[in-house]
Amino acid sequence: MKHRLAAVFLISGLLAPAALGVEKGLAAYADKFLPFDPQSKVTVEKSADTLPGFQGYKVRRTGRYEKLNVDRVVFVSRDGKWFFAGETLSDKNKEARTSDDLSWLNERLSGIYKTRVRTSRVPERDAAGLKAVAAAIETGFGPVRIPGYVSADGKTFFQGTLWNFQEDPRAERRRRIDLSAGRAQGSANAAATIVEYADMECGYCKYRGTQLDRLLEVNNGIASARRHYKFFPLWFAHAWAMKAASAADCLFRLGGASAMFRFKELVYSRQETLTVSGIDELALTAAEAQGTSTADFLSCYLQDESFARVRHDMEEGQRLEVDSTPTYFIEGTEVSWVEDRVMEDFLRTKFPNLKGINYPAAH
Numbered sequence: 031m032k033h034r035l036a037a038v039f040l041i042s043g044l045l046a047p048a049a050l051g052v053e054k055g056l057a058a059y060a061d062k063f064l065p066f067d068p069q070s071k072v073t074v075e076k077s078a079d080t081l082p083g084f085q086g087y088k089v090r091r092t093g094r095y096e097k098l099n100v101d102r103v104v105f106v107s108r109d110g111k112w113f114f115a116g117e118t119l120s121d122k123n124k125e126a127r128t129s130d131d132l133s134w135l136n137e138r139l140s141g142i143y144k145t146r147v148r149t150s151r152v153p154e155r156d157a158a159g160l161k162a163v164a165a166a167i168e169t170g171f172g173p174v175r176i177p178g179y180v181s182a183d184g185k186t187f188f189q190g191t192l193w194n195f196q197e198d199p200r201a202e203r204r205r206r207i208d209l210s211a212g213r214a215q216g217s218a219n220a221a222a223t224i225v226e227y228a229d230m231e232c233g234y235c236k237y238r239g240t241q242l243d244r245l246l247e248v249n250n251g252i253a254s255a256r257r258h259y260k261f262f263p264l265w266f267a268h269a270w271a272m273k274a275a276s277a278a279d280c281l282f283r284l285g286g287a288s289a290m291f292r293f294k295e296l297v298y299s300r301q302e303t304l305t306v307s308g309i310d311e312l313a314l315t316a317a318e319a320q321g322t323s324t325a326d327f328l329s330c331y332l333q334d335e336s337f338a339r340v341r342h343d344m345e346e347g348q349r350l351e352v353d354s355t356p357t358y359f360i361e362g363t364e365v366s367w368v369e370d371r372v373m374e375d376f377l378r379t380k381f382p383n384l385k386g387i388n389y390p391a392a393h
Contacts, residue, residue, distance in 0.1 A: 052085070053074040057074045062199050062363075066365050067091070069093045074090075084105040094375070098369070102115075112157060116190020118187060119135070119138055121134040121135070121184075121187075135149050135163075136149050139165055145167060147166065148165070149163050159181075159182055163187075170272075177191055206346065207225055214256050219254075221254040224257045226258065227357045228259065229355045230274040230298070231269070231270055232271070253380075253381045261339075262343060272340065273310070274297055278290050280317075281322075284317070284326060285320040313327070313331060
């Protein structure tokens with residue numbers, strides 16, 4: 031009778047992964063959570079690492095591309111409901127601290143990011159016995175909030191997102207990505223939705239972004255794709271990236287998606303020589319070229335409302351654990367384009383007749 035009941039619960043989906051063996055469930059979950067790699071093989075074993083309420087597991091993944099190999103520790107909550115793959119900080123040396131006193135965390139994060147950080151509670155996101163927080167990092171263009179959690183005693187910070195371990199992570203990603211802004215190219219009825227988090231001052235974004243342009247152009251009529259652009263400027267390293275994002279946002283609002291993508295191409299064509307003042311001049315020239323008055327453009331450009339929309343994308347990327355640019359998500363699968371043929375390999379899973387393109391011998 032015991033086995034019959036287990037079978038019934040398994041069929042109905044009521045058994046948590048922990049009841050079925052976390053290692054087996056985690057291997058299947060990780061294969062969907064990790065960036066796409068053809069011929070992916072995932073192994074999992076329990077590790078000695080633990081966090082409050084969580085058990086650590088060593089995940090190893092190999093596939094076609096060595097650069098996409100994975101060897102890391104991730105965590106699953108002891109009730110089998112939550113998955114965590116972020117970073118942690120602890121304050122174990124200060125015993126007399128209440129669970130809601132986050133001053134130590136503000137101090138530590140301010141030191142790491144080299145700017146002011148203020149952490150606040152977000153009780154509606156509490157989960158897994160952890161208290162949800164948001165750390166607001168001052169960028170000079172307004173605060174960007176990164177997600178996290180603290181343990182019940184307030185001494186361990188989980189930087190990152192908790193993922194529902196009982197759900198396909200690709201579906202959860204699709205829900206977390208807001209496409210309502212409409213900064214996109216391609217048919218709204220396309221078979222594949224590509225979401226690109228990028229920085230206009232990032233040389234690798236230019237390199238891969240222009241290759242994606244060419245790949246989709248070569249496969250016009252073969253690969254039906256709609257490409258959404260998300261702002262993820264690396265404000266701490268790039269001097270004019272936030273200004274370029276604000277300009278692109280305003281050109282989009284005043285001239286539509288085609289105006290924004292034209293501006294992105296213009297920026298890429300001059301990326302190596304652009305300066306902080308140069309991006310202002312280029313933005314004004316682009317606005318004039320599309321018939322937007324200088325007054326209308328300046329009423330948007332570098333204003334907080336524009337930066338707020340840029341920060342919206344940045345915070346969304348943080349919730350998706352974007353940590354480099356460009357980062358691509360296609361139908362909820364992360365595609366890490368670290369090898370030339372990775373994007374082609376993935377798109378062929380949806381478009382078997384996809385044509386390849388030539389890549390430079392070195393980059």
